[in-house]
Amino acid sequence: MSNDYNDILQKLCHHLRQLAGPEVEITPQTDLINQLAIDSVKLLNLIMEIEDEFDISVPINALTDVQTVHELTNLIHQIKSAK
Amino acid sequence: MSLLDKLDAVAAARKALLPEGMDVFGIPIGEIYSATEAKIGDRRILFLGTNNYLGLTFAPECLRAAHEALESEGTGTTGSRMASGSYGGHRALEREFADFYTCHSCIVFTTGYQANLATISGLAGAGDVILIDGDSHASIYDGCRLSGAEIIRFRHNDMTDLDKRLRRLGERSRSTLIIAEGIYSMLGDRAPLAEIVKLKDAYHSTLLLDEAHSLGVLGKTGQGLVEETGLIGGVDFITGTFSKSLGGIGGYCVSNHPQLDQLRYVSRPYIFTASPSPATIASTRAALKLLHDGVGLRQQLWKNAHQLYSRLQELGYQLGPEPSPIIATILDTPQQAMALWHGLLEHGIYVNLMLPPAAPDGKSLVRCSVSAAHTSEQMDYAGQAFADLRETIL
Ligand SMILES: Cc1ncc(COP(=O)(O)O)c(C=O)c1O
Numbered sequence: 001m002s003n004d005y006n007d008i009l010q011k012l013c014h015h016l017r018q019l020a021g022p023e024v025e026i027t028p029q030t031d032l033i034n035q036l037a038i039d040s041v042k043l044l045n046l047i048m049e050i051e052d053e054f055d056i057s058v059p060i061n062a063l064t065d066v067q068t069v070h071e072l073t074n075l076i077h078q079i080k081s082a083k
Numbered sequence: 084m085s086l087l088d089k090l091d092a093v094a095a096a097r098k099a100l101l102p103e104g105m106d107v108f109g110i111p112i113g114e115i116y117s118a119t120e121a122k123i124g125d126r127r128i129l130f131l132g133t134n135n136y137l138g139l140t141f142a143p144e145c146l147r148a149a150h151e152a153l154e155s156e157g158t159g160t161t162g163s164r165m166a167s168g169s170y171g172g173h174r175a176l177e178r179e180f181a182d183f184y185t186c187h188s189c190i191v192f193t194t195g196y197q198a199n200l201a202t203i204s205g206l207a208g209a210g211d212v213i214l215i216d217g218d219s220h221a222s223i224y225d226g227c228r229l230s231g232a233e234i235i236r237f238r239h240n241d242m243t244d245l246d247k248r249l250r251r252l253g254e255r256s257r258s259t260l261i262i263a264e265g266i267y268s269m270l271g272d273r274a275p276l277a278e279i280v281k282l283k284d285a286y287h288s289t290l291l292l293d294e295a296h297s298l299g300v301l302g303k304t305g306q307g308l309v310e311e312t313g314l315i316g317g318v319d320f321i322t323g324t325f326s327k328s329l330g331g332i333g334g335y336c337v338s339n340h341p342q343l344d345q346l347r348y349v350s351r352p353y354i355f356t357a358s359p360s361p362a363t364i365a366s367t368r369a370a371l372k373l374l375h376d377g378v379g380l381r382q383q384l385w386k387n388a389h390q391l392y393s394r395l396q397e398l399g400y401q402l403g404p405e406p407s408p409i410i411a412t413i414l415d416t417p418q419q420a421m422a423l424w425h426g427l428l429e430h431g432i433y434v435n436l437m438l439p440p441a442a443p444d445g446k447s448l449v450r451c452s453v454s455a456a457h458t459s460e461q462m463d464y465a466g467q468a469f470a471d472l473r474e475t476i477l
Contacts, residue, residue: 039439039440040440041439041440041443041445042440042445044217044236045217047236048217048236048237048238048244051235051248051251052247055251056251057212057233057235057248057251057252058235059212059233059234059235060234060235060236061228061231061233061234062233
């Protein structure tokens with residue numbers, strides 16, 4: 001995995017911890033909705049923060065394929081690399 | 084998980100949230116006495132959550148028109164607008180709406196929900212972008228999904244945020260549809276239309292404004308926020324509904340772009356559903372006249388809105404940011420909201436309850452909507468009920 005990916009993962013985990021609380025363990029395999037109890041609206045708000053953090057546009061349609069932290073990191077990575 | 088297991092999970096989640104025996108979202112209304120009163124169980128209650136802004140549901144002109152159409156044209160059209168379902172009345176209402184806005188074209192739809200689905204999915208498609216306010220109504224979200232365009236949200240009423248998101252799009256902002264609402268249904272606040280129009284011009288985008296809650300409520304003749312702000316020329320498409328200030332059911336889109344008419348051939352929510360019934364069209368035509376001439380109704384509506392808003396503010400309830408016919412009480416927990424909602428019902432007042440995730444920012448809402456048909460005494464009575472419940476809720 002590239003440095004870029006790890007950098008995105010780290011920043012994403014920082015945002016997730018603010019939503020899920022510091023005591024929850026977050027790994028790339030963590031399921032956003034079932035394990036972190038992030039509901040649909042929280043996820044949509046998280047996306048706006050991610051857009052600002054990385055200065056990218058993340059269409060919310062792309063989230064249909066996203067379930068885990070890894071998948072979200074990958075999505076951001078793809079959008080960032082395509083810029 | 085099987086298909087039915089998923090529904091069982093929904094039932095379990097609702098049961099965990101709502102106290103036993105409290106069917107908040109399915110209260111059957113018995114008799115309807117008037118635009119503001121009805122019977123629930125064996126008691127008379129005050130409607131304070133309907134969207135009957137001008138109180139026209141029992142207007143004699145509308146009742147008469149509906150009766151006549153029912154007698155002469157039957158109960159339903161049994162056809163789509165596209166095939167056998169466009170009667171003279173449908174066309175006439177479209178002309179009257181276009182004239183009302185002094186616009187080139189209008190299309191009438193079967194509901195406001197479908198008006199948004201049809202307009203959004205007819206305008207934008209794969210490869211385009213739609214920028215929507217974070218507090219947008221579900222019909223806007225669903226229309227966006229149906230379109231296949233990329234959906235990007237901006238922070239509610241935050242123009243710096245919209246600017247930033249348009250900038251990020253680069254050249255794609257030219258094939259971007261921006262969507263806002265005249266008055267937002269959650270908190271009753273208005274869109275900053277002047278700034279939105281400025282941004283859409285600067286980025287060469289297209290603007291759709293949903294006036295569902297502002298039609299009949301804002302502007303001298305009731306056009307909505309476009310009239311209140313004098314900015315109708317800056318808005319490309321306006322959608323709205325007959326189900327609120329017009330007291331019926333149905334929806335519309337108006338525009339000065341002649342291309343609007345092409346939606347009739349490409350838009351599935353227009354084509355693949357039956358057209359509104361003749362009685363609905365007839366009552367809506369009568370209601371639109373009353374709405375246009377309803378300066379006095381709007382005065383009464385706003386008087387009621389200010390009266391209840393300032394009373395609740397004095398009592399220390401946290402409210403939406405500005406007085407409006409939608410008066411949302413914002414509560415920190417679903418338990419507080421349910422207690423307030425239930426307490427109001429015990430006082431004979433029926434309002435709307437919104438729990439997370441339906442309400443913004445994890446809060447819960449007890450939402451009142453006032454009507455021109457409410458009397459000052461009814462507003463006083465509602466204010467007193469909120470006062471009685473204050474101690475136990477806050
Ligand atoms: C902002 C907004 N748009 C559209 C609609 C849909 O209107 P209708 O009830 O005609 O389907 C509503 C109604 O709930 C609304 O609040």
